[in-house]
Amino acid sequence: MQVKEELCVGCGRCVLYCPVQAISLSADRKLAVIDQDECVECGACLRSPACKTGALYQPELTWPRAVRSLLSDPLTIAPESGISGRGTEEMKTNDVTARFKRGYAGVAVEVGRPLLGARLRDVEKVAQAIARFGVEFEKINPTTSLMADPKTGKFKDDLLDEKVLSAIIEFAVPIEKLPDVLYTLERVSHEIDTIFTVDVCSRCNPDGSIPHEELLARGNWWYSINVKTNVGLGRPLAAE
Ligand code: SF4
Ligand code: SF4
Known part of the structure; x- marks a missing residue:
C-alpha cells in the first residue's frame, strides 16, 4: 500500500x-x-x-511481493483453490469431501496473527519440521504453492523475507502419529518469531466420541472442541 x-x-x-x-x-x-x-x-x-x-x-503488486496480498487480503482469490482466504475449504466441508478418513487426523497450522503477522521464513521452519513425518501437504492450498519442494517443506528462496498476516499449512496424518507431530510443533514454536494455532479434525466414531480427543488429553495439550455443521452441503462423496 x-x-x-x-x-x-x-x-x-x-x-x-x-x-x-x-x-x-x-x-x-x-x-x-x-x-x-x-x-x-x-x-x-x-x-x-x-x-x-x-x-x-x-x-500493482509483482512477484514476490504479491504473495503478501495472496495470504493477507481476504478478497484475493488464490489461483490454486479458486477461493479467497488462506486455506482450502477442506476443514469446513469434510462431511462432503471426506478427505480426512477414519484413522486419520486432518491438521491445519495457522502461522501468524494480527499484530504479529509472519515471515515466510518462519512458515518454512514449521513446514520443514512437519515434512519429516512424510506427510503430503494439501495441494489446493496457497501456502503449499509457495513451496519449492512440497516433500521437504522448502519454500522458494525469494519468498523467505516476505511478510504475511498468516499462512495455513494443511495436511493429514495417521492418527497414531498425531502426538509426535504435536510435540514437534511444540519444539519449533520456540524457534520462530511469531505464534501459531493448530486445528485438528477427525471423523467422529459411531458412538459420537472424537478419536483425537483422548490423545490430546493424554499429552496434556490445551484444546477446545468446536464443531461446524454445514447444513445442506450433501453427503460424503468419497468412500470411507
Ligand atoms: S498492512 Fe494492510 S492495513 Fe497496513 S498499511 Fe498495509 S495494506 Fe494497509
Ligand atoms: S487517512 Fe491516512 S492517508 Fe488519508 S489523509 Fe489521513 S493520514 Fe493521510
Missing part, C-alpha cells in the same frame, strides 16, 4: 486500521508513512472509511 503525499492531510485516521501497525505519521505529523517491509498488503486501510481524501492507493 502507498500514500499519495499530495493528497494526505496527516489526519492519522488510517493508523488504527492497520493490523500490523505498519502505518505511522511522519515526525512533523503532516503525512502518513507506510513501512513497506512491515505492510502485508491486506488492503484493510484502503477498504476502511478512514481516508477521506483518497490518499491511500494500491499499486
